[in-house]
Amino acid sequence: MATTPKKAKPHTPQQRMAARRARLRAQGLRPVQHWVPDLRDPKVRADLRRQVKLMARHPExxxxxxxxxxxYDWSGWK
Incomplete structure (x- = not known):
C-alpha cells in the first residue's frame, strides 16, 4: 500500500523571507535599502520642477x- 508523503507545515511569511534572505546571502549577496523621491507627493514634484527651472537658467x-x-562615446550607437 502506497502512502502519500506528508505535506510540510506552511511557513509563516517571516520564515519564508528569512529563508529567502539566507539563500541570497549564500550566493554572496547582501541586502541594501534605497530611498528615492516619492514622485506621488505633490510637494516633491513641485520642488523638482523648481530645481529644473533653476538648472535651465544656469549660465554655463x-x-x-x-x-x-x-x-560621450557614440561609437556603440547605430
Missing part, C-alpha cells in the same frame, strides 16, 4: 552640453 549650460557631447 552651453559649455556643459558641449563637454558632454565631446566626452
Amino acid at each position: 549650460n552651453d559649455a556643459i552640453d558641449s563637454w558632454n557631447e565631446a566626452a
Whole structure:
C-alpha cells in the first residue's frame, strides 16, 4: 500500500523571507535599502520642477552640453 508523503507545515511569511534572505546571502549577496523621491507627493514634484527651472537658467549650460557631447562615446550607437 502506497502512502502519500506528508505535506510540510506552511511557513509563516517571516520564515519564508528569512529563508529567502539566507539563500541570497549564500550566493554572496547582501541586502541594501534605497530611498528615492516619492514622485506621488505633490510637494516633491513641485520642488523638482523648481530645481529644473533653476538648472535651465544656469549660465554655463552651453559649455556643459558641449563637454558632454565631446566626452560621450557614440561609437556603440547605430
